Amino acid sequence: MTGRAKRDPEGRKQTIITATAQLIAEVGVAGVNHRKIAEKAGVPLGATTQYFLSREDLIRAALENLAVQFDQDLDGLAQDLSESGDPVRTVARHFLSYADEDERSRAATAFFLADLQSPGMEYLTRHWYERQTAVLRDRFGERFARAAGTFSYGLFVHYAQNDPLPSEDEIVWILERLTTPE
Template identity: 35%
Template sequence: MAASPAEKEQPAARTRRDPRARRRAIVRAAADLLVEGGGGDITHRRVAERAGVPLGATTYYFASLDELREAGLQVLVDEIEEFVDYARRISAGVPREPEALARLFHDYFSDRDKMRADLALYGATIHRPELHALALRWFDAMVELLTDWTDPATARLLAAFTDGIGLHVMLRGEPVELDELTRAITALMRSAPGREEDG
């Protein structure tokens, strides 16, 4: 039996009839291109080609390239913040010790896709003050998570440390060793006010 017109319909055709799906495809394409380019500039044409939509669709949904870029970056922030939710879930009931925190971060730093998204986010926002708040959402979420493990000042220090480690991993193209990460996090957490030194 021949396929019906509905069965023959391709995803791109369905997207044309679903404005929200088309917009999501455009934003996803922008996010992917930002990651591939390390946060570098994107164009309406490249996004349209990646999303499989006419060039005019990108300008229909996004009046400017800055608006499109920001929408793509928003996707990256949302995906990076999923790590915070994941870490909070799997660390529920886990003793708040440096070794456990180091393992969480080691898993994160070992995920090159997440590291590339981090780099793209900072690369695209570092010279754009109007987008700094978007990038800082990740930092603030990390601080909030880490205050479950230590005091607020040390949590901010640890969050800044993770920023630096992420950049180091991407620039060197090498994973961070778990034992090195554990030593560093242990030193930072033990420097927290009111925390007694071991030994």
Template identity: 30%
Template sequence: MSTKRGANDPERRNRIIDAALEVIVEEGVHQTTHRRIAARAGVPLGSLTYYFESLSEILEEAFVHLSGRMAAEYSAALVAARTRDEACEAVVDLICGGSYADEGGVRALFEMYSYGNYNTRVHDLCRDWLFASRHSLGRHFSEPTARALDALIEGWPMHQAWERAAVDRSLVRAVVGAIVERLEGREATA
């Protein structure tokens, strides 16, 4: 079965967005160019200007795609939890790895947050991502606890990326438990 990649390729726009995100993760936003994206996507350079008005628009769409995918993973982990203990374990899983907090995902988030300082659309996307994360946590936790856990979920993988050390899952579990117990009450983690 062959993939249609000619002028009428309906997936070309999506391939460009996926390629842009790959280049962002490997090279950083500051090194992402039309040429690098086109080469990665396997499309003519002119295709980028056909689908997008500017490099900024491509970067924005790449971050929209990233935040949508990560928000879905984040939400799915918490929707699957039926009890508060399962929700705590889901938080530990989000922090300790898997597809959500893998090295590429964390690098992509670094780039999105940084670019959001200079691009209004991505800034708003980062803010919306923050609210979506808290909403997902709000299924099981009060607003103050959701805020604290969200900061932990975002921050711990970033520390791990800089330290390049394995996450101590038992320490993460203890910290999550302490936050929930302190903010939700002792019966919350029983």
């Protein structure tokens, strides 16, 4: 006789959050609903409302999950900068890394678009911007950090519009101009 599978409420909740983040990357925030999430997560429709009272709560949890991943990316950038002989090129590669992987780039684009489309989500992109600025400030100073952060926002907008991104060498050229003292 086989026993029932042990319930894992936290595992199920995380599965729902992960499926929501994937859907946001695939169809954007506006295209996400409980039915699509349940289907993507492989859970009954009622499970999405069991853990999250509203669609907005679920989207917020998914975007917060993405924010944790971006924090980990920034930890990696800080480490790479500490070991790099060419820190400007390291920053350029970091910026372009979001366009290298389809799912990651779609998730990043959705994350930044959510700031514009979803009331109350701006704290997530503000946190990312401030965190990136802190990492860059440690290596390059305040002026470069703020200007490079603004530039990276522009790259995300270009990517979101399916515009071609500058090459690594072009980004290095731009960033080198930001490191030039006044």
